[in-house]
Amino acid sequence: MSILVVGSVAFDTLETPSGKANKILGGAATYFSLAASYFTDVRVIGVVGEDFTAEHEAVLTKRGIDTRGIEHADGLSFHWTGSYSGSLNEAKTLGTDLNVFATFSPKIPDAYKDSEYLFLANIDPVLQAEVRKQMPEVKMVCGDTMNYWIADHNENLKKVLKELDVLLINDGEARMLAGEQNMVKAAEAVMAMGPKALVIKHGEYGASAFFCDRSFAGTDGIAKPFRAPALPLSEVVDPTGAGDSFAGGFYGYIASQPKLTPGVFRRALFYGSVMGSFAVEKFGTERMQELSREEIEKRFGLFMEISHLEHARA
């Protein structure tokens, strides 16, 4: 099944304790697409500038990603500058040059219209809504957002939330969106805004899923939360894109399955964590470009071993 993703295809200039990188390929849609491409077909909607070369595009097409929806505009691509320190859980943004993104108006190629899964990556909720409107027939809609949209574009964001099956955000964003510190209460408040399920990412501690739809419920029919671990890593080279790669693994796995069952949703969280754990091992999208499904399955097995009781000896 095909996923259509709308989001940023961009350049990142960043510094981590492991080193520096200057204007490397990045962007939420890029990380998402690469991660999802190991599971299913992916089509991208975005905009790039003249600094986005054939070589950059090949990073996506080599993975079978359909880039016909990437518009080439005059000027420079979206460029983010940031740095990480300490626990690497949060980036300090040093610069956000929207460039061609400032006037972006997403247009969906006819060839994309039969996509069954829609992912609204972290962009202006007005653009998210525009894309959603152009894809009325999709089977499932997932989305992401960030503190900036929650704080300053709340009304527009609320309209998008009504359209979502699943929202993926981090702890701080969930608490901010709900205006509630307790994670369970925050999840309930966010789901009351529209999403049928909420995935809260906890960085190095993994992720939790909350469900308000009983079809996502556990063996006894009650919609209990589910927790997926993160892999303890002795080195995080570059945390950029970990959340988008998580989303790509999560949604890519879902789109690859015939039906969204509670078991599929839960395994999708593990695949999300798996892809997030790979993403941070090298700078930029490097690790996301070179994986094999075999490596992914092997790491899935490692996640089972670090979290499932029956995988230990007696």
Place this chain on the structure above:
Amino acid sequence: MSILVVGSVAFDTLETPSGKANKILGGAATYFSLAASYFTDVRVIGVVGEDFTAEHEAVLTKRGIDTRGIEHADGLSFHWTGSYSGSLNEAKTLGTDLNVFATFSPKIPDAYKDSEYLFLANIDPVLQAEVRKQMPEVKMVCGDTMNYWIADHNENLKKVLKELDVLLINDGEARMLAGEQNMVKAAEAVMAMGPKALVIKHGEYGASAFFCDRSFAGTDGIAKPFRAPALPLSEVVDPTGAGDSFAGGFYGYIASQPKLTPGVFRRALFYGSVMGSFAVEKFGTERMQELSREEIEKRFGLFMEISHLEHARA
């Protein structure tokens, strides 16, 4: 098998968003003993003052806990005053009145000498070392500590660490003790100080175990970490004693089993999380006093359901 625990039996005056409590029974050894008492025999070494009445002692003896090692001294019991706000992950200490604890010198009754499991709760490492010395024949030693001892009594603490099979501390303490932000590297550095295994508690995110002893290894013989979830709770009434209750569930389960296998260690982490999740549901030790093994097993099942893939429908 019997666990001997040395630690504080104390009174707590505290405030949480759910309410206030004045001089209620608390202390690390109290929470630990109550939690462990659902799994195995427990014997306590500690000191109390004249304000510790027969009624307080009955809280422990009703659970079958051996209190013969609790010394009754002139003066008042150890008294901690604190408050919680926001995420409830950290207490603000408003007062620490050591009282009779200031001159405490642990003496071990002869009836305790055959204890096979020793738990050194969070007290002055000099006292931890004294108790360890008096129990040379124990099968296993676990311990806890806190930022105060790590910062100001580091040399004494290092001597105790050499004697430990398992150290249980929280994230911040692990990073502080190791002088290292990365959790895996911090764990390795702490285990190089002595403990064969390290349990790092992440509050609402669960706990991780790290092993340097190959006998704790997974199915392929490699000592990988293991992660246990915490239960997402919509209300945390009082976080006091959650970590000590975790330790009691963890160690109580281990002591109840014929042999410490990798499987027993991992299940023990789940029982630790289970007891921690109960502890915070009511003020003080209230919830820890009234549990049944049936309730504990039921919650263990809930932990399986929120973390294990095969517990979801297809």
